[in-house]
Amino acid sequence: MSTAHYVERRRRLMAELGAGVVILPTAAHAVRNADTHYPYRADSSFYYLTGFDEPEAVLVLLPAEGQSILFCREKDLEREIWDGFRHGPDGARERFAFDQAYPLSELDAKLPQWLGNQPTVHYTLGRDSGWDRRVLGWLDAVRGMARSGVTAPPAIHDVSLAIAEMRLFKDAHEIQLLRRAGDISAEAHVRAMRACQPGLYEYQVEADILHTFVRHGARSPAYESIVAGGANACVLHYVGNRDVLSDGDLLLIDAGCEYQGYAGDITRTFPVNGRFSGEQRAVYEVVLAAQLAAIAAIRPGVAWNVPNDAALSVLVQGLIDLGLLHGTVDGNIESEAYRQFYMHRIGHWLGLDVHDVGRYKLDGQWRALQAGMVTTVEPGLYLRAAANVPERFAGIGIRIEDDVLVSAEGGVVLTDGAPKTVADIEALMAEARA
Numbered sequence: 001m002s003t004a005h006y007v008e009r010r011r012r013l014m015a016e017l018g019a020g021v022v023i024l025p026t027a028a029h030a031v032r033n034a035d036t037h038y039p040y041r042a043d044s045s046f047y048y049l050t051g052f053d054e055p056e057a058v059l060v061l062l063p064a065e066g067q068s069i070l071f072c073r074e075k076d077l078e079r080e081i082w083d084g085f086r087h088g089p090d091g092a093r094e095r096f097a098f099d100q101a102y103p104l105s106e107l108d109a110k111l112p113q114w115l116g117n118q119p120t121v122h123y124t125l126g127r128d129s130g131w132d133r134r135v136l137g138w139l140d141a142v143r144g145m146a147r148s149g150v151t152a153p154p155a156i157h158d159v160s161l162a163i164a165e166m167r168l169f170k171d172a173h174e175i176q177l178l179r180r181a182g183d184i185s186a187e188a189h190v191r192a193m194r195a196c197q198p199g200l201y202e203y204q205v206e207a208d209i210l211h212t213f214v215r216h217g218a219r220s221p222a223y224e225s226i227v228a229g230g231a232n233a234c235v236l237h238y239v240g241n242r243d244v245l246s247d248g249d250l251l252l253i254d255a256g257c258e259y260q261g262y263a264g265d266i267t268r269t270f271p272v273n274g275r276f277s278g279e280q281r282a283v284y285e286v287v288l289a290a291q292l293a294a295i296a297a298i299r300p301g302v303a304w305n306v307p308n309d310a311a312l313s314v315l316v317q318g319l320i321d322l323g324l325l326h327g328t329v330d331g332n333i334e335s336e337a338y339r340q341f342y343m344h345r346i347g348h349w350l351g352l353d354v355h356d357v358g359r360y361k362l363d364g365q366w367r368a369l370q371a372g373m374v375t376t377v378e379p380g381l382y383l384r385a386a387a388n389v390p391e392r393f394a395g396i397g398i399r400i401e402d403d404v405l406v407s408a409e410g411g412v413v414l415t416d417g418a419p420k421t422v423a424d425i426e427a428l429m430a431e432a433r434a
Helices: 003-017 044-050 077-083 088-096 104-115 129-143 159-168 172-195 202-215 230-234 278-296 305-321 329-335 422-433
Strands: 021-025 031-033 058-062 067-072 100-103 120-122 155-157 226-229 250-255 257-259 266-271 374-377 380-383 396-399 402-407 410-413
Touching: 003 021, 003 044, 003 058, 003 067, 003 088, 003 159, 021 044, 021 104, 021 159, 044 058, 044 159, 058 104, 067 088, 067 104, 088 100, 100 104, 104 129, 172 202, 172 250, 172 257, 172 266, 172 402, 172 422, 202 226, 202 250, 226 230, 230 250, 230 380, 230 396, 250 396, 266 278, 266 396, 266 422, 278 305, 278 374, 278 380, 278 396, 278 402, 278 410, 278 422, 305 329, 305 380
Parallel strands: 021 120, 067 100, 120 155
Antiparallel strands: 021 058, 058 067, 226 250, 250 266, 374 402, 380 396, 402 410
8 A cells, every 4th residue: 555545544533633642552562472472463553544564663643733753663783683674763754654753762752742732632541551551651741841831631532433433434445455355265265165075174174274365465364263163163253173074064164364454254154075964055045045135235324233134034034934933033033032043243344453443333323334334244043952953953053254345336245256155165065076
């Protein structure tokens, strides 16, 4: 993405806030164990505004002056021999078009100067206790200047709310990255379908998925992959991925890559041996019909809950038709009897985070969908063994998930490269075995 995109985002945020001082640190470099670190990833909102992906950095904005300032690590040739290239303040200012850039070591001296006589600090309290203490310390330092006629900001406002509202609406470049993340993720699911066979371990299928991600430049999954065979699919966040895949079972895979910071998020469910049984097909067709009903309901002006309700009606009718629920659709929805088999909502916002930022309600009401939003659509049915579940259905867990862009014309599926009809899945798996 060009530097101009980040400059424009900072300008828009400063115009929205109008005054005060914005303080936005990036994520810390987390220790995994001993002296080994997790792969570093910048804070999503920090990256959204800067494009700067080095650790130990802070963005400061002065809206009244229209100034954007970066604090980062200094150039250090010795550390670069060990850890790789650093931009340093001068390089970062030039490369990312900041108005000013300073070494991180100067942060404690500069911030009290800029906070004096400001009306507001725009900062997210409670996310990091270390940064909280530091910001409060700067405010206390400003209060110590009272006899010089300097006053400390009387208010602290959560800047994450304004940034979240910006991030909720994807521009053309973001949509391109989300589509690419979706394409890579879809190819990984196709590879998994081709490779799957009874006797493999779940983690062996996961290896095929991760191989596809990395081969296309997506070095990380967007979240921990779920590869759940048989009854494991009835555990919503199953990540053990260690069991053997059995002939006659289904395999549910919920996996997506992260590509240049943006997440893919796909779920497919398919038979380990390549052929759905009659009961598996019957349940699967209910879930697929629910997903298609939800996608068809997506268009600008429709409230967020409408696609959810469309899918829920189809799921409940399907459960009645299968003999797992009794009575009317409305009665089962009102009593929430369906929650034994379907216990989550239809989806979530998608972007730089797999569960991306953005409010679902405004003033207590479900917000209307608008062009540029991206959401997942992921109904499911999870038939855990129970006294009221016939044995032929027990252990069937099915979820079908796609990433959908809200466009002026309606919902646009960004992840349609992964087959999801019974016929297409069975044909793909048969061709792979041939």
